[in-house]
Amino acid sequence: MLDSLLLPFQPPEPVHGPVRLGLTFTWPWLASDSRRTRLASHGWIWHDRRPDCSNLAKTLEDRLMALRFIDDDAKVVYLSVEKFRGDVPGIGIVILSVEATP
Numbered sequence: 001m002l003d004s005l006l007l008p009f010q011p012p013e014p015v016h017g018p019v020r021l022g023l024t025f026t027w028p029w030l031a032s033d034s035r036r037t038r039l040a041s042h043g044w045i046w047h048d049r050r051p052d053c054s055n056l057a058k059t060l061e062d063r064l065m066a067l068r069f070i071d072d073d074a075k076v077v078y079l080s081v082e083k084f085r086g087d088v089p090g091i092g093i094v095i096l097s098v099e100a101t102p
Contacts, residue, residue: 002063005091014068015097020078021070024092025056027085044086053081060093069095 027047029038037045061073070076077098 002060003067006063006067006069010067011069014071015095016071017075018077018098019070019075020094020096020098021057021061021064021076022080022092022094022096023057023060024082025084026089026091027083028089029085029087033085038087041086043088044084047083047085053083056083057081060091064093064095 025047026044033045057079061070061076064070065073
């Protein structure tokens with residue numbers, strides 16, 4: 001399923017060198033999330049349930065590498081992962097090339 005979502009955005013060539021990767025995962029509201037919670041949260045709350053951030057990141061890094069978004073997941077030098085429940089479910093991905101030296 002990830003492949004079918006990612007393929008329309010596949011770049012002509014992968015990002016080379018060190019990479020900064022930002023991942024945002026938003027799940028739909030749970031049935032147990034009250035209307036009051038949804039309204040008071042301004043459209044999102046932290047998703048502090050499974051799956052865990054490290055598993056989500058690894059799975060997506062592997063797919064980004066297989067589909068040639070990035071050369072190698074070892075090239076990810078900065079990783080940011082966030083999980084939410086909210087009004088607009090989806091996955092946000094930001095891939096930035098960074099300088100080889102700080």
